[in-house]
Amino acid sequence: MQRYFIELSYNGTVYHGWQIQPNALTVQECLDKALSVYFRQQVSTVGCGRTDTGVHATQFYAHFDLGPASEEEPVKTGVPSKWVAGINSLLPYEIAVKRIFEVAADAHARFDATERAYHYHLHFHKDPFKLDRSWLYKGALDLNAMNEAAALLPAYTDFSCFSKSNTQTFTNNCRITEAFFETSDGGLQFTIRADRFLRNMVRAIIGTLVRIGKNEINLTQFKEIIESKDRCNAGQSVPACGLYLVSVSYPFVK
Template structure:
């Protein structure tokens, strides 16, 4: 029986973990997932994720691919219950999907979306899951600035420096703030994102909301292609990866 490739879809609360990717001397989501799958499938499993979320960032929709050899497809698909039994409650395996042998969880993704949650009053039930801001924000101005992102493609100013990417170009198709009864949610969708990009964009948009900079200054930040011109990265706790799309997945 030949080697077969699969995707696994997971969701996780990142509060207790040092991000997705395996790291020395730190507990990560990938490490725990690989261990659980290795135990259940009884062969070494190494997943490759659709991206790398930072420490404390959450994911409602995350994919990784992996290969197995010599196991019937039905046994792999039925392994979901055993994998979930070994994973901590903060990590949930949602489904396993057979894919073609060249399918790639990172490079084949055609769209990704994040949400960033903000609340304005102390709330113990939002600890590590939303960012508490005590300032009043001009949401209308923030939405005006967010709309400008759709006019640009080079987002070097919002990227962590010294990353191993060939280009800092991204196509943002949606960027909008929506007010909710207990806070504010920023949704941003693009074909790809740079490392730390959403948190840096959010930090700069909050400067708009606080009237620390105006729309002209916001444009200048983007056109500078200089990370030091943009605002500080906001805390990881409010950030959620909420959607990954692939051309061959329903």
């Protein structure tokens, strides 16, 4: 068996997230089907994480193993870079493979990732070209106040207050290294970078920072929310349409 990493991007609007689930169309389901057809054997991918319904990815990694398709047909040979066009022709237009490359047999798309980064986009005026790509926010926000609060995030490690309830994680600790808003194309872009993220964490953080921007809570209250470790105290999750996984880092991937 040979293990491969596959890098892809996708528009998540019509998908119920990355991970295969019953009675719902997902990115992983479409990718596994395309790979299985192309390589003429059953292929199952393992993703670098999971994205929720409607969330996008400009960079996403998964790994999969290839062996002989049958006794008569050996392991697929050739240059992995030349497989990309054929696999893309089998995928829906919303999903695009960027590259495929060999990795060590024990390389893992999820557990070997050292850092991940997300962007969140929101805009303030109706724009048909941002439909399902950005959150239309109708109101004013205090950018400086939101950035003051965002700058506090790296000082904490336990983000239980921003995590979806009843998840299967062993710890809610994360190491955030960067979090800030900046103006972008008639709206704002939020960037956050960490070693790992909890389910729904980014959208809950932004929902709470928006409360800062609306002057509903202050910095002291923001700290109290984090320290409470209670999801009920944090803000509502913002819509999924503005969220993009933009970067996943590995020590062995350039």
